[in-house]
Amino acid sequence: MTTRREFIRNAALGTAAVTFSANSYARILGANDRIRVGIVGFSDRFRSSLSPAFLSLADELNFEFTALSDLWSIRREEADKFYKSRGITLRLARNNEELYNGKDTDAVIVSTADFQHALHCAEAVNAGCDVYCEKPFAETMADARIALEAVQQTGKIVQIGSQRRSAANYIAADQYIKSGKFGKIVMVEMTWNVNQPGRWRRPNVVPRLREADTDWNRFQMNRPPTAFDARKYLEFRLFWPYSSGIPGQWMAHQIDTVHWFTDLAHPRTVVANGGI
Known part of the structure; x- marks a missing residue:
């Protein structure tokens, strides 16, 4: 039996020279599998470390950035310029409520102030997103418990990033x-x-x-x-x-x-x- 992926591949190959660029063809093949990722906080570390790491594997693993939330207008402007120079257009949100109301994210990377991590994690999973969150996960046990309860109730995937784990x-x-x-x-x-x-x-x-x-x-x-x-x-x-x-x-x-x-x-x- 021909699978959906094989059908689209064969159909696309027949018309690729006329209709599709290599990039758009790849997007068609993985449209139903692609993970749409939002950025919560355009921090210096996100810009210098997390974003390059993500983009280096995005095509291989079928991920893409779709939206960004940052409270500071200058950071949003910097992010817009940063990604457009790389051929990526993001929907910009003034806060996380706007981000999740857009319904265009399956997962988020949280790179905000440390004391916000746990609460932003809870917001994300309650909005239906999986989460990659910078360390430290929380600065108080009360915040950690809020996030833990939200993760357990939603069953969403959460990973806490610590660079030693990749060293x-x-x-x-x-x-x-x-x-x-x-x-x-x-x-x-x-x-x-x-x-x-x-x-x-x-x-x-x-x-x-x-x-x-x-x-x-x-x-x-x-x-x-x-x-x-x-x-x-x-x-x-x-x-x-x-x-x-x-x-x-x-x-x-x-x-x-x-x-x-x-x-x-x-x-x-x-x-x-x-x-x-």
Whole structure:
């Protein structure tokens, strides 16, 4: 029996020279299988890392970007220019409500402020989308539970991204430990020494942000309402309650590595020290 894919391929091959470009032919073949992906937050990391990784595999895996949501008008303008220069036209949304009302996304990549991740994940799955979400998943247990409940109720697929999971050296270490050659693990000591006074500060970007160009109330989500502050918007990692500081930024990497290498759900005891 001829499958739908084979039928379309044979029909298209007969007329491709007249009707279809190679690109449009590929789109026809995979139209029913293509995954339409929305972008929630056009962050610097999304632009420099997540988007290139996605686009490098989009054709092979039959994915495409269809829409983008960002509260800040400048980010939307930058995204529009960024993707049009690559031959991609996105529907631009001022917020996630507009994004999901468009009904043109099957999945989303969440790349917003860290404290928003869990709540944006919950919004996405409740809107019927699968989710790839940056780490950290949440900055409070309350937010984590909101998202977990939403994911469990909807049955949607969610992946939390942590770059070590894709690093060849960490993958090799995991394989070595699980081979048994390393021996039994009885204790893990994690240390991360950093001296970067300017880290997480955006002095060149903060002056560009005006309250009229974004939606400060939506940005704060379930945090206590406060007066607009461009630094808290763009340098959120430096301020409570928008960040847990070092635990959310770096300990999340370390803890995830231990979970991964040991297959342990949680430690029996923990000791931590350090400061900001």
